[in-house]
Each structure stands twice: as C-alpha cells, then as structure tokens.
Amino acid sequence: MTQNNQKVNMLSTDAPSHRSQQATRAHNQALILAAAEEEFVLQSFRGATMQGIADRAGLPKANVHYYFKNKKNLYKAVLRSIIQEWNEGLVTMTVDSDPKTVIEKFVRTKLHQAFVNPNRHKLFALEVIGGAPHLHDFMSTTMKAWVHDKTQVMREWHKQGKIAIDDPLQLLILIWATTQRYAEFEIEIVGLMDKATYDAEDEARASEFLVPFILRGCGLE
Numbered sequence: 001m002t003q004n005n006q007k008v009n010m011l012s013t014d015a016p017s018h019r020s021q022q023a024t025r026a027h028n029q030a031l032i033l034a035a036a037e038e039e040f041v042l043q044s045f046r047g048a049t050m051q052g053i054a055d056r057a058g059l060p061k062a063n064v065h066y067y068f069k070n071k072k073n074l075y076k077a078v079l080r081s082i083i084q085e086w087n088e089g090l091v092t093m094t095v096d097s098d099p100k101t102v103i104e105k106f107v108r109t110k111l112h113q114a115f116v117n118p119n120r121h122k123l124f125a126l127e128v129i130g131g132a133p134h135l136h137d138f139m140s141t142t143m144k145a146w147v148h149d150k151t152q153v154m155r156e157w158h159k160q161g162k163i164a165i166d167d168p169l170q171l172l173i174l175i176w177a178t179t180q181r182y183a184e185f186e187i188e189i190v191g192l193m194d195k196a197t198y199d200a201e202d203e204a205r206a207s208e209f210l211v212p213f214i215l216r217g218c219g220l221e
Contacts, residue, residue, distance in 0.1 A: 025067075028057075028059060028063060028067065029067050031057040031058070031059060032053065032054075032057050032059065032063070032064055032067060032068065032074070033074075033077060033078055033081060034057070035053050035054075035056035035057035036048070036053045036056075036057075036074050036075070036077075036078050037078050037082075037119055037120060037123060038056060038119060039052050039053045039056055040075060040078060040123050041119045041122050041123050041126075044126065045071075045075055045127075045134070048071065048075075049071070050064050050065065050070075050071055050074075053074070072134070075134055076134050076135075076138075078123065079123070079124065079127060079134060079135055079138075080138065082120045082123065082124055083124070083138075083143065085113065085117075085120070086110065086113060093150065093153055094153060095153055095156045095157070095160075097153075099154075099157050099162050099163045099218065099220060100215060100218075100220040103171075103214065103215065103218060103220065104211055104215060106175065107175055107179065107207070107210060107211050107214055108207055108211060110175060110176070110179035110180070111179045111182065111203060111206055111207050111210065112203060113179075113183075114179050114180055114181075114182040114183035115182060115183070115198060115202065115203040115206075117183070118182075118183035118184075118186050119183075120183070121180045121183035121184050122183060122184055125180070125184045147169065147172065150168070150172070151168040151169050151172070154168030154171065155168060163218045163219055163220060164217070164218055164219030164220075165217070165218050165219075171214075171217075171218070174214070174217075175214065178210055178214075179210070182198075182206060186198070
C-alpha cells in the first residue's frame, strides 16, 4: 500500500470517529444545560450544585465539570442559550421585510416559548430581579447591540409609513412583557382560569387575542 493510500484510509477511518465524538459532546452538553436549567429554577443559583445538576442529567459529575468547568460558567451558558433562543424570531428581519409577517411571527414564537419552556422565562426573571449580576456585561454589549439593530429597522419602517409605532423599543418591551408573563406568572394565570396547569388550547387562545391586538397597535390590521 502506498503512503498516499495509507493517509486516505486513515482519514476515512478518523472522520466517522470525529463525528461521533462531536455528536456525543453535543448530546451531553444538551443534557447538562436542560438539567441545569431545572436545577437553577428550583434551587436558585446559590442553592444549585454541580452534583445535583449531574444527577438530573444522569451523567457523572466529572462530565459536567469537563464541559463547563464550574457552576458559574454553566449558569451563564444556560442564560445565554435562553436569550439566543428568544431572539431568533427576529434574526432575519431587514428593512425590506414585511413588518406584519415579522411582528406576528415574533409574538407567536415568544408565546410558544413561554408555554413550552416556562422554566427558561422564570430563570431569566430571577436573574434580572436579582440585579443581573451574571448577565450585566452581556446585556450592556451583545443584547444592547441586538436591540439597537432591530429598533433601527423598525424606525426605518416607520419612516417609510409601514408601521404606526414610532418608538420600537416600547414595542419590544410590550411584546416581552405580554408573552413572558404567561410563563413567569404561570401559577397566577392558571389559578385565575380555575386550572391546575395550561392545556393545549391556552396557547392558541393567547395568540388569537394578543397577535391582532399588537398588530392593530402597529397599524397593521
């Protein structure tokens, strides 16, 4: 066998192994993040432990430390993954986008996230109520830049007569407040509806009320 053939064979053998390692890593990290999210909501940052998170994930504690080093790193990773998921609804918006399509999709996406992953909203709320000590740098840089970018697009929409809102920051705050309320105050809301938990129809009811309400405020009926 020639030297070149040997190299090709080595590469073809190593490639599946590398992909397998990547898949394992991604799977384990996802397990850990999901377990950490639940642990932090139930125990708070101070009360949560790496051992408790490992137990919830069904992995050795050493694995948790291997991927995230310490509790603070893991907590920040959870918070940032939450924000990244929330913001994806507006990632592709541009001046040329249709405002009604963009805003409706964003509201429906945020509502769906609130009903499907309420713990994420609760954890974020707890962090902010506590002064956002672990998110201060992120919120004053990355998050601020994201908001600036999106509000600039909306201001251009307003100049072009596409939307009635001339203060897009207030629109974003309104959408955050109305959608996330369903998750952060879940106990209060289900109690007012004489239920123990949300059912499959509750998200649809919220969407059918809130989406037209916000669109009308934007002049997009």
